[in-house]
Amino acid sequence: MFKEEEMILRTDHIVKQFPVSGGRILTACDDINLNVYRGKTLGIVGESGCGKSTFVRMVISLDKPTSGEILYHGRNIVNFSKKEIWENRQNMQMVFQDPLASFNPKMKILDILTEPLMNFGRLKRSERRAKAKELLEMVELPADFMDRYPNNMSGGQRQRVSIARALSLEPEILICDEATSALDVSIQKSVIELLVRLQREKEISMIFICHDLALIQSFAHQIAVMYLGHIVEVLPGEDVAKHALHPYTQALVGAQFSIHMDPSQKIESIESEAPSPLDVPKGCPFQNRCDYCTEQCKSQKQILRKVSEGHEVACCHVTDNR
Numbered sequence: 001m002f003k004e005e006e007m008i009l010r011t012d013h014i015v016k017q018f019p020v021s022g023g024r025i026l027t028a029c030d031d032i033n034l035n036v037y038r039g040k041t042l043g044i045v046g047e048s049g050c051g052k053s054t055f056v057r058m059v060i061s062l063d064k065p066t067s068g069e070i071l072y073h074g075r076n077i078v079n080f081s082k083k084e085i086w087e088n089r090q091n092m093q094m095v096f097q098d099p100l101a102s103f104n105p106k107m108k109i110l111d112i113l114t115e116p117l118m119n120f121g122r123l124k125r126s127e128r129r130a131k132a133k134e135l136l137e138m139v140e141l142p143a144d145f146m147d148r149y150p151n152n153m154s155g156g157q158r159q160r161v162s163i164a165r166a167l168s169l170e171p172e173i174l175i176c177d178e179a180t181s182a183l184d185v186s187i188q189k190s191v192i193e194l195l196v197r198l199q200r201e202k203e204i205s206m207i208f209i210c211h212d213l214a215l216i217q218s219f220a221h222q223i224a225v226m227y228l229g230h231i232v233e234v235l236p237g238e239d240v241a242k243h244a245l246h247p248y249t250q251a252l253v254g255a256q257f258s259i260h261m262d263p264s265q266k267i268e269s270i271e272s273e274a275p276s277p278l279d280v281p282k283g284c285p286f287q288n289r290c291d292y293c294t295e296q297c298k299s300q301k302q303i304l305r306k307v308s309e310g311h312e313v314a315c316c317h318v319t320d321n322r
Helices: 052-059 082-088 109-119 125-138 143-147 155-167 185-202 237-243 247-254 295-299
Strands: 007-019 025-037 041-045 067-072 092-095 173-177 205-210 222-227 230-236 305-308 311-313
Touching: 007 052, 025 041, 025 052, 025 205, 025 230, 041 052, 052 173, 052 205, 092 155, 109 125, 109 143, 109 155, 125 143, 125 155, 155 185, 173 185, 222 237, 222 247, 230 237, 230 247, 237 247
Parallel strands: 041 205, 041 222, 092 173, 173 205
Antiparallel strands: 007 025, 007 067, 222 230, 230 311, 305 311
């Protein structure tokens, strides 16, 4: 499905643990192995608290893994010095859920857009307005927005500015952490269309974090489904609706609502609550909410295994023919 030579980032056995009160350990990410390919989008979907944002914070070097490697073009960025991390910011940029919280409210859009380029010595002061105009037009905003402040713009406009700022350094990887979840549905669609267009034009790779499976499967080339710090399934985005195999992924698909769905079709809900991340059960983390749970599920940790090209599942009840 994806060519090995087009892989630009790989995470090997990434684990992230946090000490908590009482001497206990919270494992936010447990043995995460994912690949990012040139010009493709890796979507990561799962419920709140499953470890999605923790994972991308490690990829962008905001947090350091407890163990494991993050290989960018073969170099382990986990061991980078502070200077190397700073320099690598030009290769990976992030778009946050709330752009207003990531902007300095006292800075004009002109300064917000050009600050990264100025910091890396890639732009002269005399060129700032021309560059800001170029970046605003790239994300389909008027040039005169450069003289506005963030609080004089709508949420969708601010997110477009956030995208423009992230792309100003021409990174190879763009990481979007719930970048559309705070926007109205109609605005979400236009922002996603913008990202897809820019990805195609600039051949950017994207990691897109989302809790909305219906949204992410509409544009992601590959989707990783995450549950309680574990990747339980990885499959092509276009195959999610018909070929999801893990019971959790199937439950997410069944819980989707669409105006195009058959009126007789019921929306399925997942029974019971997810256990605390401090009390993840031995074996399969989904066992207490799964209709297929057996003693094997409770006693043996499931690992991802290939069931078809580009499709891996961590479930002992999934056979190669299922």
